[in-house]
Amino acid sequence: MSEHWLERAHAALRAAGLRSGGGRELVLEELAAAGCLRSAQELERTLADQGKPVSRATVYRTLELLHELALVQRVDTGNGVAHFEPADHSGEHHHHTVCDRCGRVLTFADEELEAAIDRISDRLPFAVHRHDVVLRGACADCAGRA
Amino acid sequence: MSEHWLERAHAALRAAGLRSGGGRELVLEELAAAGCLRSAQELERTLADQGKPVSRATVYRTLELLHELALVQRVDTGNGVAHFEPADHSGEHHHHTVCDRCGRVLTFADEELEAAIDRISDRLPFAVHRHDVVLRGACADCAGRA
DNA sequence: GAGGAAATGATAACGAGGCGCATTCGCGCG
């Protein structure tokens, strides 16, 4: 879905009357290529390592912009570092597990969980726009040698 | 349950061979009195306003200690600020809604959600120790005048 | 092309949180 997301992102940015600068484009491509959770600094470093240095300010600005346009999902894994990933509009939705030992982040999807959350949002006096579920514990590798 | 929690906290701290200093005690009381989510700085400021200034280091150390002893639950509401609240050991478990407009945090509980998460932890190659569910959106007050 | 607005880059500022060390204080023991 990467190319698809990239197209959608371009369209959304154009629709918002924004221009396509070099730095933003690189961040977009990198996000699309990664697909999974990436922190702002991982993005900055990866791009720098590829010989395409992008200013830190541009990376953060781009991520903030994409977040406002709902093109990326922001996930706070609880270490004080924000992570981002391309938002999936295909109806498929997934969440994350964070390993307390090695910090590894895995993804999972569960219809039952989604259904439960949907029902909750009907029941509460609260308009749920987004929901983040973060499970913390030990991943398969770390659980063995706890 | 506040007094109850306070007692339990005292017992746990004593059991760990720790002493009861003035600063820690104040943080404990404030947490118990608040009951709900509080950030480290809110605690620090509240105590200072009450004429009981506690060093920032002490507040953080106390919270870290309580977290290790599973006496407080740490919840990251996604603004880069960690929030804490007394852990409820009565089996009752609740989660939070965060309003994107006013930042208000409400709590809710849902058995179906808990059950879904339990089943997920059985299914995944991941030992789930804790889980945080944060719903973001607009609270009843803000939804009206969005 | 020329103009103007948006985008970018470099850097400083900011805020949460952690660390180290000197000092204080609680608590058990003689």
Added chain:
DNA sequence: CGCGCGAATGCGCCTCGTTATCATTTCCTC
């Protein structure tokens, strides 16, 4: 009742992620 050990506290400094500032460059439009 004092003594002393070690935990607890406070203070200041530092790190690090993130955001704001501002001059400069770049991209669209006409």
